[in-house]
Amino acid sequence: MRIALDAMGGDHGPGPNVGGARLALEANPDLAVVLVGDRAQLEPLVAAAGVPASRCEIVHAPNVVEMKEKPAEAMRRKPDASVFVCWKLMAEGAVDGLVSAGNTGAVVAGGLKTRRFLKCVHRPGIATVMPTAKGRCVIMDVGANVFPKPRHLLEYGVMGGVFAKHILNVPEPKLGLMNVGEEEGKGHELVQKTYDLFRNGPLKDRFLGNIEGRDIHRGAIDVVVTDGFTGNVVLKLCEGVFEFVMNMVNQEIVAPLPNDRDVATQAVRGLLGKYHYSAFGGAPLLGVEGVCIICHGSSKDRAIANALGVAALDVRVKLNEKIVAELEALPPGEE
Amino acid sequence: MRIALDAMGGDHGPGPNVGGARLALEANPDLAVVLVGDRAQLEPLVAAAGVPASRCEIVHAPNVVEMKEKPAEAMRRKPDASVFVCWKLMAEGAVDGLVSAGNTGAVVAGGLKTRRFLKCVHRPGIATVMPTAKGRCVIMDVGANVFPKPRHLLEYGVMGGVFAKHILNVPEPKLGLMNVGEEEGKGHELVQKTYDLFRNGPLKDRFLGNIEGRDIHRGAIDVVVTDGFTGNVVLKLCEGVFEFVMNMVNQEIVAPLPNDRDVATQAVRGLLGKYHYSAFGGAPLLGVEGVCIICHGSSKDRAIANALGVAALDVRVKLNEKIVAELEALPPGEE
Numbered sequence: 001m002r003i004a005l006d007a008m009g010g011d012h013g014p015g016p017n018v019g020g021a022r023l024a025l026e027a028n029p030d031l032a033v034v035l036v037g038d039r040a041q042l043e044p045l046v047a048a049a050g051v052p053a054s055r056c057e058i059v060h061a062p063n064v065v066e067m068k069e070k071p072a073e074a075m076r077r078k079p080d081a082s083v084f085v086c087w088k089l090m091a092e093g094a095v096d097g098l099v100s101a102g103n104t105g106a107v108v109a110g111g112l113k114t115r116r117f118l119k120c121v122h123r124p125g126i127a128t129v130m131p132t133a134k135g136r137c138v139i140m141d142v143g144a145n146v147f148p149k150p151r152h153l154l155e156y157g158v159m160g161g162v163f164a165k166h167i168l169n170v171p172e173p174k175l176g177l178m179n180v181g182e183e184e185g186k187g188h189e190l191v192q193k194t195y196d197l198f199r200n201g202p203l204k205d206r207f208l209g210n211i212e213g214r215d216i217h218r219g220a221i222d223v224v225v226t227d228g229f230t231g232n233v234v235l236k237l238c239e240g241v242f243e244f245v246m247n248m249v250n251q252e253i254v255a256p257l258p259n260d261r262d263v264a265t266q267a268v269r270g271l272l273g274k275y276h277y278s279a280f281g282g283a284p285l286l287g288v289e290g291v292c293i294i295c296h297g298s299s300k301d302r303a304i305a306n307a308l309g310v311a312a313l314d315v316r317v318k319l320n321e322k323i324v325a326e327l328e329a330l331p332p333g334e335e
Numbered sequence: 336m337r338i339a340l341d342a343m344g345g346d347h348g349p350g351p352n353v354g355g356a357r358l359a360l361e362a363n364p365d366l367a368v369v370l371v372g373d374r375a376q377l378e379p380l381v382a383a384a385g386v387p388a389s390r391c392e393i394v395h396a397p398n399v400v401e402m403k404e405k406p407a408e409a410m411r412r413k414p415d416a417s418v419f420v421c422w423k424l425m426a427e428g429a430v431d432g433l434v435s436a437g438n439t440g441a442v443v444a445g446g447l448k449t450r451r452f453l454k455c456v457h458r459p460g461i462a463t464v465m466p467t468a469k470g471r472c473v474i475m476d477v478g479a480n481v482f483p484k485p486r487h488l489l490e491y492g493v494m495g496g497v498f499a500k501h502i503l504n505v506p507e508p509k510l511g512l513m514n515v516g517e518e519e520g521k522g523h524e525l526v527q528k529t530y531d532l533f534r535n536g537p538l539k540d541r542f543l544g545n546i547e548g549r550d551i552h553r554g555a556i557d558v559v560v561t562d563g564f565t566g567n568v569v570l571k572l573c574e575g576v577f578e579f580v581m582n583m584v585n586q587e588i589v590a591p592l593p594n595d596r597d598v599a600t601q602a603v604r605g606l607l608g609k610y611h612y613s614a615f616g617g618a619p620l621l622g623v624e625g626v627c628i629i630c631h632g633s634s635k636d637r638a639i640a641n642a643l644g645v646a647a648l649d650v651r652v653k654l655n656e657k658i659v660a661e662l663e664a665l666p667p668g669e670e
Contacts, residue, residue, distance in 0.1 A: 070518065105516070133579055143515055147523040180478055180567040181440070183405065188482040188564055213571030217579035229523055232515040233565055234572055236548030241576040244468055244552035248610070249584055253602040259594040267588040275583070 001030060001315045003291070003308055004086040004095040007037035008064040009102025010304075011297045014038075017101070018045040020304020025055055027305065028312045034095055036061050037082045061085040064102070067297055071105035075113065084110050090290040091116060097291030097311040099282065101299040107292065108144045108285060116289040118320055120327035122335045123152045124287030125228065126294060127160050128235055129168065129280040134219025136280070138164045138173075142231035144285060150193040151335050153177070153225050157203055158326045159286040160223040166317045167310065170222045175203060176211035178226035178234075186210055190227065198225075202329050246272060282307030284314065286323065291315055336365060336650045338626070338643055339421040339430040342372035343399040344437025345639075346632045349373075352436070353380040355639020360390055362640065363647045369430055371396050372417045396420040399437070402632055406440035410448065419445050425625040426451060432626030432646040434617065436634040442627065443479045443620060451624040453655055455662035457670045458487045459622030460563065461629060462495050463570055464503065464615040469554025471615070473499045473508075477566035479620060485528040486670050488512070488560050492538055493661045494621040495558040501652045502645065505557045510538060511546035513561035513569075521545055525562065533560075537664050581607060617642030619649065621658065626650055 007017040014037055021033045032055045035042050039060040046056060061082040065074040074081060086098040087110040100107045108126070117124060125141030125148075140160040145152055157175050164173035177195055179187045184195060187210070198207040211221055216234070226234070246268065254264045273279070282303070285292040291314040293307045314320075342352040349372055356368045367390045370377050374395040381391060396417040400409040409416060421433040422445040435442045439461075446459060460476030460483075475495040480487055492510050499508035512530055514522045519530060522545070533542040546556055551569070561569070581603065589599045608614070617628040617638070626649045628642045649655075 068518070070520070133582065146515060178568060180481060180564055183403070185405070191564075213568040213573075214575035214578070216572065217575045229515055229526075230565055230568055233513060233548040233569060237551065237569055237572055238548075238576055240549035240552045241573055242580060243549070245577060245580045245584075247468065248606055249580075249588070252606050252609075253584070253588070253599055256602065257592075257595045257598060260592045260599075263592060264588055264595075264599070267591065271583055271587050274587075 001096040001312060002032045002034055002094070003311045004034045004036050004089050004098040005304070005308065006083045006086050006098065006100035006102050007035040007042055008061070008082040009100040010295065010299050011067065012300065014041050014045055016300045017304055018042065018049050019301035020308060021056060022049045022051050023301055023305035024308035025051060028309060031308065031312050032056070033308065034059055034089065036085050036089070038062065059085060059089065065106040067103050069103060069106070071103065071109035074103070074106050075109055083107055087111060087114055096315045097293070099293045099295065099304065099307045099311050101295035101297055101304065104143065104294055107294050111285055111288045111292055114288070118287055118289060119324050120330070121155060121287035123148065124285050125152070125156045125159070126283050126285050127163055128283040130216065130238065131275050132217050132219035136168055137216065137219070137222050137224060138168070139216070139224045139226065139231055139234060140286070141226065141228040142235045142283060143228045146227065146229040148190070148227050149335055150190060150197050151333050153194040153227065154197045154201065154330065155287070155327060157198060157223060157225045158330065159323050160225065161203070161206070162319065162323045162326055163284065163286060164222045166319055166322060167313060172206060173222035174208050174220065175206050175223045175225060176208045176215065176221035178224055178230055179210035179212065181212065182210050184209070194225070197333070201331065242275065279306065281310035284310070289320065291319070336431040336647060337367045337369055337429070338646045339369045339371050339424050339433040340639070340643065341418045341421050341433065341435035341437050342370040342377055343396070343417040344435040345630065345634050346402065347635065349376055349380055351635045352639055353377065353384050354636035355643060356391060357384045357386050358636055358640035359643035360386060363644060366390070366643065366647050367392070368643065369394055369424065371420050371424070373397065394420065394424065400441040402438050404438060404441070406438065406444035409438070409441050410444055418442055422446060422449055431650045432628070434628045434630065434639065434642045434646050436630035436632055436639065439478065439629055442629050446620055446623045446627055449623070453622055453624060454659050455665070456490060456622035458483065459620050460487070460491045460494065461618050461620050462498055463618040465551065465573065466610050467552050467554035471503055472551065472554070472557050472559060473503070474559045474561065474566055474569060475621070476561065476563040477570045477618060478563045481562065481564040483525070483562050484670055485525060485532055486668050488529040488562065489532045489536065489665065490622070490662060492533060492558060492560045493665065494658050495560065496538070496541070497654065497658045497661055498619065498621060499557045501654055501657060502648060507541060508557035509543050509555065510541050510558045510560060511543045511550065511556035513559055513565055514545035514547065516547065517545050519544070529560070532668070536666065577610065614641065616645035619645070624655065626654070
């Protein structure tokens with residue numbers, strides 16, 4: 001299969017994108033990567049990386065959306081920016097998927113603009129994978145849809161569940177609805193109505209009900225359903241708390257050790273690597289035709305390679321067909 | 336001053352409440368505590384604790400709101416529950432403040448029912464104090480108002496700022512609005528409208544704009560303004576991530592140390608104590624007449640004592656007068 005990579009996207013420019021493509025090509029023999037970006041910058045990098053030309057094409061895109069640029073404006077002013085060219089290639093059927101570490105808003109805006117949503121999907125959403133005490137969980141949505149309707153959240157539960165099953169290999173994913181308390185009736189109208197949709201729908205046997213912020217990392221829930229505002233705060237807060245706690249651990253636990261400081265420093269590095277977002281292969285925008293994986297702006301080679309690997313896996317397992325099949329089993333409902 | 340303590344509230348019953356009262360009385364010579372609860376259970380505990388009777392009165396309340404009980408129902412069925420008797424004592428002027436580790440929803444419901452809000456306050460909110468890399472910050476609201484209006488959030492900024500200034504001793508508290516990105520125009524209608532109110536109001540010089548989840552713990556913001564839904568998720572998520580990371584630290588860093596395991600275990604304990612919620616004196620419900628401090632259900636003696644100490648400090652510095660003075664400086668606005 002062929003995956004387009006927004007080779008100019010991310011905080012570090014094309015370097016980690018080309019490096020990531022090289023790693024992904026090594027790991028996935030059935031993969032070909034289309035690097036989309038400034039040909040003049042990309043050609044020497046590709047040559048230096050020693051990537052097989054037969055599996056790594058360059059498609060020129062003269063522009064880049066900057067990380068701080070407003071997506072709607074960028075779309076008007078730079079229709080030929082690398083990320084939008086990736087979407088165009090996917091719409092034309094020239095690639096099966098796309099990966100970008102660029103401006104998240106622009107990646108999502110590009111996808112919404114195509115309006116090529118999967119059958120039965122009202123609004124695509126971003127899923128992200130988090131480590132927990134017992135493995136991993138999916139949180140959806142983390143920012144594509146900041147003021148959703150209950151029906152959107154129901155569909156996110158379905159899509160997140162299919163992703164957990166076929167990509168994370170959880171046989172019967174358990175779902176939870178992010179709320180401010182466990183009891184039925186908690187929270188605002190959106191979550192109350194969403195609760196009813198889950199409780200009375202075909203997912204009811206896998207729906208564990210409302211969950212609270214402290215439940216996510218305990219690992220009992222495989223799919224956390226939430227609006228894109230709350231989900232985005234959750235995602236970035238986890239990053240912040242992890243950074244904060246690990247700094248404290250270094251200062252207050254590791255630094256004062258009389259004998260084992262080096263061993264402990266190594267262990268800290270191992271833990272940071274194990275729970276770093278780069279280990280989890282980016283965040284898929286689910287609900288669009290094709291595959292779209294959004295990476296953290298600060299992604300390096302390994303993070304890009306993992307995202308390309310997940311994109312390839314999504315294509316291989318026919319994730320979208322499985323999503324549509326489950327969505328078709330939902331009772332019809334207004335948006 | 337006199338502070339009522341919901342002596343039956345919390346996961347551990349009256350024990351930690353009486354223990355906390357004893358510690359607080361020792362630390363605050365100007366304090367008297369009114370223990371509200373079942374006299375038969377409280378009398379022997381008070382006698383055993385050796386608390387001076389002149390500064391520790393018992394007011395009998397025959398009922399308790401259970402932790403899982405629905406607040407509205409509890410209010411109907413048990414108007415004589417300890418937490419509601421605390422509110423009654425405050426409404427009558429018999430006490431200056433109240434502290435409860437009981438059912439948070441019931442504490443808030445009791446306060447909303449009195450309708451004794453401070454002048455210029457449309458809706459009370461819960462403020463909580465969090466550790467950061469540079470000290471502490473206040474987050475408001477964390478659960479009293481899950482679907483607020485922009486005006487409520489503006490008032491939370493004012494109240495949180497007064498709390499940060501006079502209780503946490505931050506001379507010029509900087510405010511940030513919880514959002515999904517830093518740029519103006521991000522997020523849903525509530526935060527967009529709230530942004531405008533801050534940007535064009537008397538707090539504009541202290542308003543740092545939108546902040547993201549990862550900014551909270553970095554310590555640049557003293558007051559994080561957010562709706563009660565997001566704030567509640569943030570509060571509980573921080574607890575969950577902290578627990579998760581510290582478990583990983585124990586397993587993957589401390590346990591394998593060849594020589595310094597005991598030293599490191601001590602340091603872990605120190606860090607857990609330093610960043611445990613009990614160190615931060617409970618969460619004030621700001622905007623009501625009198626003082627109300629809500630404690631974590633699992634509070635032990637030290638947490639209760641710290642909350643009583645903060646309640647006493649609120650009274651001492653006349654926090655409410657200062658809140659009203661700042662709210663009066665806001666331009667009038669519809670709710």
